[in-house]
Amino acid sequence: MRLRNFNIGRHLRDRLHYSWMLLVLAITMIVPVALLSGLIYKSSFLLSEQSFFQILFSNQWKPLSGKFGFYPFIISSLWVSVVSLLIAVPICLLTAIHLTQYAKRWVLNLMHPVIDLLAGIPSVIFGMWGILVIVPVISNYIGPLFGKNISGYSILAGAIVLSIMIIPFILNILIELFRHIPTELKETSLSLGATQWQTVKFVLVKKIFPGIVSAFGLGMSRAFGETIAVLMVVGNVVHVPKGIFQPGYPLPALIANNYGEMLSIPLYDSALMLAALILFVIVLFFNFLSRLIIVKSNIHN
Amino acid sequence: MDLRKIEEIFFRILMFCSTVIIAVSLIIIIFSTFYKGLPHLTWEMISKTPKGGFYFGKEGGILNAIVGSLYLSFGATILAILFGLPLALFLNVHIAHRRKLVNVVRFVMDLLWGVPSIVYGAFGFTIMVFFGIRASLLAGIITVTLFIIPIMVRGIDEVLQSVPRGLHESSLSLGSTRAETAYKVFLKQSVPGVVTAILLSFGRAIGDAASILFTTGYTDHIPTSLSQPTATLPLAIFFQLSSPIPQVRDRAYAAAAVLFIIILIISILSRFFSKRYQKNKINF
Amino acid sequence: MNKPKINIQDLNLYYGKQHILKNINTIIPERQITVIMGPSGCGKTTLMKSLNRLTDLTPDCSVSGKIMIDGQNILNTTEDITKIRKKMGLLAQRPYPLPMSIYNNVAYGLRISGRKKRRFLDKRVEHYLRQVNLWNEVKDRLKEPAGTLSIGQQQRLCLARGLAVDPEIILADEPTSALDPISSQTIEEKFKELKNQFTIVMVTHILRQAKRIADYVIFMYLGEIIEQGPAKDFFENPQEEITKDYLKGLFY
Known part of the structure; x- marks a missing residue:
C-alpha cells in the first residue's frame, strides 16, 4: 500500500514537472511572435498615415511636424557596422589562426580569459572607454593626421568601440570552427611540402569558408543592434554621414535617446517602435542568413 | 622558395x-x-545615496544604483532560472528523440539570443504602456528576464548536450520518471556547467543598459517595493557621465569601477566552475 | 635485404609527461615495404609521424635521438622542414581530400612549390591519376569537388596526390582500414608495384595484410620495438614470446 502511494506521488510530480516544462516551452516560443506583433501593432499607426518607403528613404526628421525620415539613421547604422566589421574581420581571422595553429600553450592560457572577460564587459563600460580613450585619440592624433579638426565623436569612434565589442564574439565562433578541422587534413597538406601558412591559406580557410562568412554575418548583426556604447561616442547628429570622421546617429541610438519624449508628440512612439521593428527584422535577417549558410554548406559536405 | x-x-x-x-x-x-x-571608490561613495539629485547634486554616493542593480539582476536571474532550466532539461530529456522539434526550439532560441537588447527594451516599454504599468523594478525585471532567458537556455543546453546518451537510457531503464532523470541525473551531472551558464546570464543582466533604459526609470532612492522605479549601475554610469558637474562624473566612474569588479568576480567564479566541468575538454 | 633508407637511433618521444616511444632503434630498407605492426596504442602511428616531423604539430611534444634519412638527421637540421616533408608522401587511415576539385587535389603539391604552368600540370595530373588507375573513372569530372568521389576512389586520389610531389618515401597509416575489400586490394597491389620506385612504410594491425605485402617487419608493443627483421624470418621464426602470442592471435 505504501509503495503504491509512493508511486502515485512520484508520477504526480512527474506530471507537474511535465506540465510546467510544456508551459515554459509554449511561453518562450510565443515571445518572438509577441515581439514581432507588438512592434508591428505599434508601428501600424504611423504606417497607416505615411508610406513605408517614404519613411525609409526620406531624410527629413522633424517629429514636431510629423516628418519621420529614417534614412540618416539607417545610413549611420550601416557606416558604423560596416567599418567596425572591416576592423574586426582581419583581427579576428588572424588571431583565430594564431591561437589555433601557431600559439604556444602559455599564449592560449593567457588569451582564453582575455577573450572571456572582453566578452563579458558591459557596453556602458565600453562606451566610457570610448569617451576616455578613443574619442581623444581621434580628436588629437588621427584627425589631425588627415588634416581634420574634429571633436572625435564620430562614426570612426563608434566603429572602433564596436569592433572591440564584437571581436570576442566572432573570435569564439572562428576558434571553434578551426578547432573542428581534422588534424589529418593539415598533415596532408604539410606532407605535400606546404608551409604552415600555405596550409592555412589554401586548405584550412577554404575548408571552413562558409563558417567564416556566417561568423562575420552574425558579427554584423551584433554590431547593428548594439546601442549604448555606440550612442555614447558616435556624436548623434541627424544628417546623412559622408565619411568616418563625421558624426552619425545610428538606429538604436535614435530609439534610446528619445524614449523620454516619445509619448508627448503624436505618432512619435509609433515611429520609434517602427525603428525597433526595422532593427529587429534586419538582425533576424542577418542571423537567418548566417545560419542558412552553415546549414547549406553542411549538406554539401 | x-x-x-x-x-x-x-x-x-x-x-x-x-x-x-x-x-x-x-x-x-x-x-x-x-x-x-x-x-x-570611497566608503561614502558606496554607502550613501546621491543628495540633491543624481544629475546635479555634488554630494552622496551610488548606493541606490548598487542595490538597484543587485535587486534587478537577482530578480531577473531567478525568474530566468525558473523558465530556462526546465526548458533546457525538457529539450534534452523529454523531447530529445524528436529532433525536428528540438531543432526548431534551438533555432528560435538562437534568433532570440541575437535580438538586440534595445528591442527588448522597446517591447517591454510597449507592454508597460499597454497594461498601464509605470517604469518600475518589476517592469525592469520582466524585460531583463525576457532578454536573458535565451542566453541561459543556450548555455545550459550546451552543457546538457554533453551528457552521454547511455546515462539517459540507463536512468530510464532503472525505472526513474523523466522528471527524475532530468533533475537527478542530467542536472546533477552538469551542475558546474549549469552554474557557469547562470553566472554568465547574471553578468549579462547586471551589465545591460539598453533593455532597462525605458523600463526601470531612475531615482535617487533605494526601492522598497517592486512597483517603485530604481537606479541601476549601467544607467548610473550612462546618465551621470554626461553631467557637466565633475563630482557627478566621479560618481559615474566609481559606478563603472564597481560594475567592473562585479563582472570580474563573475568571470573568475565562472572560470572556476567551468574548469571543473571541462576537466576532459581541451581549451581552444 | 636492401640498404637502409632511414636509420633511427635512440628515439624517445614524450607527449607532456607520457612516454610514447621508448628507445627506438631500427632501420627502414630502401625500395621495400616495411610494415610497422602492433596492438592499438603501441605508438606505431606516432613512430611513423615522427618520420616527417608531423609530431611538431602537438604542442607538448618533445623528441630526442636521431632519425637519419639519407645520412641526414631530420630532427636536428637547418634545412627547410617542408623539403624534408616533401620527400615523403602520406596516406592516412581515412582519405582526407583537400577542399578543392579532383584536379586541384593532385596539382596542389606542385602548385605550392611554384610549378604553375597549365600544360605541365595537366600532364602530371593525368600521369599520376593513371598511375593509381583512377584516370578513366574521373577524367570527365576533374573539376568536381573531390568529396564527391567514393571512399575507395578518394583514397586512390590521395595516393596520386602524394605521388605527385615526387617523394622518395611513402608513409601509409592503416591505409585500407576504411575501405571496402576491393579498394583495399587495389591499394595493396599498387603498393607492390610502387616498391620498385619508392621506400614504403606502412602501419597496420591486420596480420594477414602484413603477411601479404611486408618485406621487413617492425613489431611494437607499449612504445617499444619488441622484434624486427625481414618478413620471412619474422613470420616463420619469431623469437620473442610476445611476438609469438601476437601472431597466434592471442591478443589484438
Whole structure:
C-alpha cells in the first residue's frame, strides 16, 4: 500500500514537472511572435498615415511636424557596422589562426580569459572607454593626421568601440570552427611540402569558408543592434554621414535617446517602435542568413 | 622558395600583432576604468545615496544604483532560472528523440539570443504602456528576464548536450520518471556547467543598459517595493557621465569601477566552475 | 635485404609527461615495404609521424635521438622542414581530400612549390591519376569537388596526390582500414608495384595484410620495438614470446 502511494506521488510530480516544462516551452516560443506583433501593432499607426518607403528613404526628421525620415539613421547604422566589421574581420581571422595553429600553450592560457572577460564587459563600460580613450585619440592624433579638426565623436569612434565589442564574439565562433578541422587534413597538406601558412591559406580557410562568412554575418548583426556604447561616442547628429570622421546617429541610438519624449508628440512612439521593428527584422535577417549558410554548406559536405 | 618563407614570417608577425591588439585593448579598458574609478571608490561613495539629485547634486554616493542593480539582476536571474532550466532539461530529456522539434526550439532560441537588447527594451516599454504599468523594478525585471532567458537556455543546453546518451537510457531503464532523470541525473551531472551558464546570464543582466533604459526609470532612492522605479549601475554610469558637474562624473566612474569588479568576480567564479566541468575538454 | 633508407637511433618521444616511444632503434630498407605492426596504442602511428616531423604539430611534444634519412638527421637540421616533408608522401587511415576539385587535389603539391604552368600540370595530373588507375573513372569530372568521389576512389586520389610531389618515401597509416575489400586490394597491389620506385612504410594491425605485402617487419608493443627483421624470418621464426602470442592471435 505504501509503495503504491509512493508511486502515485512520484508520477504526480512527474506530471507537474511535465506540465510546467510544456508551459515554459509554449511561453518562450510565443515571445518572438509577441515581439514581432507588438512592434508591428505599434508601428501600424504611423504606417497607416505615411508610406513605408517614404519613411525609409526620406531624410527629413522633424517629429514636431510629423516628418519621420529614417534614412540618416539607417545610413549611420550601416557606416558604423560596416567599418567596425572591416576592423574586426582581419583581427579576428588572424588571431583565430594564431591561437589555433601557431600559439604556444602559455599564449592560449593567457588569451582564453582575455577573450572571456572582453566578452563579458558591459557596453556602458565600453562606451566610457570610448569617451576616455578613443574619442581623444581621434580628436588629437588621427584627425589631425588627415588634416581634420574634429571633436572625435564620430562614426570612426563608434566603429572602433564596436569592433572591440564584437571581436570576442566572432573570435569564439572562428576558434571553434578551426578547432573542428581534422588534424589529418593539415598533415596532408604539410606532407605535400606546404608551409604552415600555405596550409592555412589554401586548405584550412577554404575548408571552413562558409563558417567564416556566417561568423562575420552574425558579427554584423551584433554590431547593428548594439546601442549604448555606440550612442555614447558616435556624436548623434541627424544628417546623412559622408565619411568616418563625421558624426552619425545610428538606429538604436535614435530609439534610446528619445524614449523620454516619445509619448508627448503624436505618432512619435509609433515611429520609434517602427525603428525597433526595422532593427529587429534586419538582425533576424542577418542571423537567418548566417545560419542558412552553415546549414547549406553542411549538406554539401 | 624564399618568397614562401617571407610570406610565412610576414603573416606570423601580423597574427601576433592582432593577438596583442586584443590583449592590449582589454588592458587599456581595465586600466582606464580603474584609473578613473578607484580614487573615488570611497566608503561614502558606496554607502550613501546621491543628495540633491543624481544629475546635479555634488554630494552622496551610488548606493541606490548598487542595490538597484543587485535587486534587478537577482530578480531577473531567478525568474530566468525558473523558465530556462526546465526548458533546457525538457529539450534534452523529454523531447530529445524528436529532433525536428528540438531543432526548431534551438533555432528560435538562437534568433532570440541575437535580438538586440534595445528591442527588448522597446517591447517591454510597449507592454508597460499597454497594461498601464509605470517604469518600475518589476517592469525592469520582466524585460531583463525576457532578454536573458535565451542566453541561459543556450548555455545550459550546451552543457546538457554533453551528457552521454547511455546515462539517459540507463536512468530510464532503472525505472526513474523523466522528471527524475532530468533533475537527478542530467542536472546533477552538469551542475558546474549549469552554474557557469547562470553566472554568465547574471553578468549579462547586471551589465545591460539598453533593455532597462525605458523600463526601470531612475531615482535617487533605494526601492522598497517592486512597483517603485530604481537606479541601476549601467544607467548610473550612462546618465551621470554626461553631467557637466565633475563630482557627478566621479560618481559615474566609481559606478563603472564597481560594475567592473562585479563582472570580474563573475568571470573568475565562472572560470572556476567551468574548469571543473571541462576537466576532459581541451581549451581552444 | 636492401640498404637502409632511414636509420633511427635512440628515439624517445614524450607527449607532456607520457612516454610514447621508448628507445627506438631500427632501420627502414630502401625500395621495400616495411610494415610497422602492433596492438592499438603501441605508438606505431606516432613512430611513423615522427618520420616527417608531423609530431611538431602537438604542442607538448618533445623528441630526442636521431632519425637519419639519407645520412641526414631530420630532427636536428637547418634545412627547410617542408623539403624534408616533401620527400615523403602520406596516406592516412581515412582519405582526407583537400577542399578543392579532383584536379586541384593532385596539382596542389606542385602548385605550392611554384610549378604553375597549365600544360605541365595537366600532364602530371593525368600521369599520376593513371598511375593509381583512377584516370578513366574521373577524367570527365576533374573539376568536381573531390568529396564527391567514393571512399575507395578518394583514397586512390590521395595516393596520386602524394605521388605527385615526387617523394622518395611513402608513409601509409592503416591505409585500407576504411575501405571496402576491393579498394583495399587495389591499394595493396599498387603498393607492390610502387616498391620498385619508392621506400614504403606502412602501419597496420591486420596480420594477414602484413603477411601479404611486408618485406621487413617492425613489431611494437607499449612504445617499444619488441622484434624486427625481414618478413620471412619474422613470420616463420619469431623469437620473442610476445611476438609469438601476437601472431597466434592471442591478443589484438
